[in-house]
Amino acid sequence: MAKTTDPVALNNWYVVAALSNLAAGQTHRTRLLGQDISLRTGADGSPNCAEIEAGQPVREVEHIAVRYDFVWVCLGRPTQDIIDIPEIGDSGRRYIQRGRIGVATSGPRIIENFFDLSHFSFVHTGTLGGLNVTEVPPYAVDVRENGELWATECRFFQPKASSASDEGAEIAYQYRVPRPFIALIYKTSPSRPTDNDIIGLFIQPRDETDCIVHSFGLMWNWKNSDAEMLHFFHEVFAQDRSVLIHQLPKKLPLMPRREIPTHSDALSIAYRRWLDKSGLQFGVDREFAKSA
Ligand SMILES: [Fe+2]
Known part of the structure; x- marks a missing residue:
């Protein structure tokens, strides 16, 4: 199937990788909401994401973030922030x-x-x-x-x-x-x-x-x-x-x-x-x- 047109699905943030699993300089291909995407970390360690058509990157994904050591992507326009998990970062656990x-x-x-x-x-x-x-x-x-x-x-x-x-x-x-x-x-x-x-x-x-x-x-x-x-x-x-x-x-x-x-x-x-x-x-x- 092709990329969904459902705005509710598109406007959410999704985890697409664990940051530590992205090797520097390597491209990680995956898929989100019916859309092939590629992830790549830059020289500074921050990831980039592109939508892929026929094996080629066709559009840079604008909404990408790292939180909790996971890489998050939104293919639409985020209507909410990435969820807050205040316990991560607490000492103890x-x-x-x-x-x-x-x-x-x-x-x-x-x-x-x-x-x-x-x-x-x-x-x-x-x-x-x-x-x-x-x-x-x-x-x-x-x-x-x-x-x-x-x-x-x-x-x-x-x-x-x-x-x-x-x-x-x-x-x-x-x-x-x-x-x-x-x-x-x-x-x-x-x-x-x-x-x-x-x-x-x-x-x-x-x-x-x-x-x-x-x-x-x-x-x-x-x-x-x-x-x-x-x-x-x-x-x-x-x-x-x-x-x-x-x-x-x-x-x-x-x-x-x-x-x-x-x-x-x-x-x-x-x-x-x-x-x-x-x-x-x-x-x-x-x-x-x-x-x-
Ligand atoms: Fe279960």
Whole structure:
């Protein structure tokens, strides 16, 4: 497909690379919103981005920035700033970039799966959930004054909440969805139960049903090596990925009538309404909803 014409999608910022993965003088080709792009770092280390047609750069991308050691691009006119994550840069937590993983589905499907509490026991058995405790206690959902969607007061018993866990624990969760293709989790830190670890997903939608997931962890974890932390994350995300690539329709239906929601879906329902209200067309299925 060609570059989307959806202004809501175009006017958002997206992570397209980790800055440290861009070798000086090398060109990194990737794709965003149906548009091939190339990234290249200049002599001063700052990246440039161009849209590519027939293998040739045809237009310099005006809106490019580096934040949190990720490279962000907006192919339209940004209507909002890149999200603020004040905890990055705080002393204490360890910041780790977790690489990029391709997933052949829409961005909204990936975000929805990320905050779905009810799949823990069945998809992440033994780590994020156990088959003996599958019920999701009620939680609160709200849209904040700044437009962000939040779920709070989520709790779940997890046998192994992170690579730093020594034993199972009741984990408190908050979910923050500041943009349609970005979500963050704040969850009780197993090694510092009075505080939380933060995990963020930045979705780079290559096309409507093909994405790259960039992510980071901000953890009270100084005992595991990077490799151990990445191994835990990859084990969990490989389980999510195997579910995600089989979900149909791949574009997220905004007003599903085929599925019967339960209270554990409160955030999912709110997310679909929030996307509907935003006017987003890219990666969502509005026709399916009508025909369902
Ligand atoms: Fe999951």
